[in-house]
Amino acid sequence: MSIDLVPYPADEVETLVAWVAAPHVVRWWKPSWSAPVIDAFRAEDTAPSGIRPWRVDLDGHPIGYVQDYDVAQDDSPWAGVDDVGPGTRGVDLLIGDPGLINRKHGRMIIRTLATRLFTEHGVSRLVSGPHPDNWPAIIAFKRAGFRERGRRQFPEGPAMILTAAKAVWSA
Template sequence: MSIDLVAWPAGDVERLEAWVAAPHVARWWRPSSTAAVISALRTGGDMPDWGRPWRIDLDGRAIGFALDYAITRDGDVWQNEEGVGPGTRGIDLLIGEPDAVNRKHGRAAMRALATRLFDGPGVDRLVADPHPDNWPAIIAFKRAGFRERGRRQFPSGPVMVLTAAKAVWKA
């Protein structure tokens, strides 16, 4: 089985809306994470300049969504985190297809996205902030190579901070 990341196709808004509304995703997903992407897809406008949406494919079948973004999108919430600076990108990820959940595809997608970002210019650290009770996501991030940095209270609510550094990343 092979995980691939492809740029989110223009016009494919219904799939993303359905995934975000699915009970297994809606429980944990912050709608603000995808609002600008959904709006751009719905209107045919440009994607936000702070982020890049990705479709997660498993052997050619769309199973999830990922977003890498400039951490400044979240305001100042990351400014006090150790090691976070100009070379830091945030990532959000969801597995939308219910039959693909709990099959290690999220972990594989996280690794694929992290490797892609670290192989590109200017990225030396990644951060993620799932809800602290979303243990499946936290475990997937940790098994993908991210380190747990503890609970925080962000304006969006409670989060578990996880980070990955290019300097120690094993592709």
């Protein structure tokens, strides 16, 4: 099995909209996470500054979406979280095909993205904040190499803080 990350094609925005609305995704995914990208693509614009959207392909077939984003922006809910600052990127992901969840693809996607990001100049830490009850996501992040750093209440709800540091990352 091969996981590839492709810059998300703007002309496939309706696929992303369908994935975000899927019952197994809508339970955990906050619409505001992908709304800026969806709105920009529908306006035939590029993704907003600071957000990089990726289509996840499994053996050449689109199966999901992942984005990394700058958490050091002024309005970021990540302000004040320990070790979050310049050089930190946030990570969100979803698997759009319900038949592919709970099959270790999440872990592979996370590792693929983290390995890619840690090769970039200036990226030293990654963070993610799944809902504390979203155990499949939490397990995927932990098995991919992220560490739990407690819980936090964000404006959109509670989050389990998970981080990975470049200094101790093994590809």
